[in-house]
Amino acid sequence: MVDVDICIVNWNTKDLLKSCLMSIFGQTEGINYRVWVVDNGSTDGSPQMVEQEFPGVRLIRNPQNVGFTKANNQVLRSCSGRYVLLLNSDTDLVGNAVKGMADFMDTRPDTGACGCMVLNKDGSLQLSCGRFPRLVSIFFGGVTCNRIFKRIFGDRVFFAEFGLTEQDHHVIREADFVKGCCIMLRKSSVEKIGFMDEGIFMYFEEIDLCYRLKQAGEKVMYTPHEQIVHLGGQSARLSDAVVARRLQGQEYFFRKHYGSGEALCLRWIVAAGSILRLLFFPVAYCFAGMEKRPMLKSKLAWSVCTLKCLFRS
Secondary structure: OEEEEEEEEEEEOOOHHHHHHHHHHHHHOOOOOOEEEEEEOOOOHHHHHHHHHOOOOOOEEOOOOHHHHHHHHHHHHHOOEEEEEEOOOOOEOOOHHHHHHHHHHHOOOOOOEEEEEEEEEOOOEEEOOOOOOOOOHHHOOHHHHHHHHHHHHHOHHHHHHOOOOOOOHHHOOOOOOOOOEEEEHHHHHHHHHHOOOOHHHHHHHHHHHHHHHHHHOOEEEEEEEEEEEEOOOOOOOOOHHHHHHHHHHHHHHHHHHHHHHHHHHHHHHHHHHHHHHHHHHHHHHOOOOOHHHHHHHHHHHHHHHHHHHHHHH
16 A cells, blocks of 8 residues: 655756655655656656656656646546655655655644645755735735734734744644645545645645645644755746746635635735835845845846736736
8 A cells, every 4th residue: 555645746857856756766765655757748858767767656748738736636636645745846855754744644633734844955944834825914925024023023913924934944833834845635635625726827726725624624734853955946937927827826816715806906915015125125235245135136036027927917
């Protein structure tokens, strides 16, 4: 019997995919697992690499990019393991993380999904769990705002941050959602609520899934005791298309769960936040240290792309 089915969706990340698969087969032990790769029409030789170097992997070859949610659903509908681990191709496991997460789920039968600690390549922390987004948390979603509000008001504040703080990521905790780069799902729980919503091409699909799990009475947990390294965004670098997909996923989530009124307000809030960043961040860039300038530059570029996408749609 398979304990964990590991699903990796790939789109033109051959070298990263190979590294990910090597980390799985090199470090996973003491548990029965099966690995699936769903290739979304890659042109970089990814499927051929999997066939030649990892013949034990179950490979699904889509002729075109059908989207992240639909590709994951292809495995979710076919697999038979007790758990399904959705893993990005640009990740590497740290130690025996698959068994650790499965053992964690085994001790918590009321948990439908769990995530682990996510690290950058340099070992620094990536925020990987949070609270469900609302309009006010989107507007006050900056890291600086969150730190100020938490210092003044603590956790009991209606505009509490969308992403939990670094301190929150060092303890086992219940969260509203965990990020989809590494999320273990209880197969029976997913079958109860339905698979990923294919109305979302990519982005916010894991938040929607976690929202439905919690509505069904299931818990979403985070554990810092298992870890992965996540390079982040390697198959979807910053572009108008990427920003548009994220905005579409976010708006779809708001309309589906909060109503069309909040979805409409969301567009204005996102636009206002982008305009404010374009007004103030250039000044901040001039006075910032060299270590902060790349982050400010990236946020400025994201704001420009965001406004272009909003005014086009």
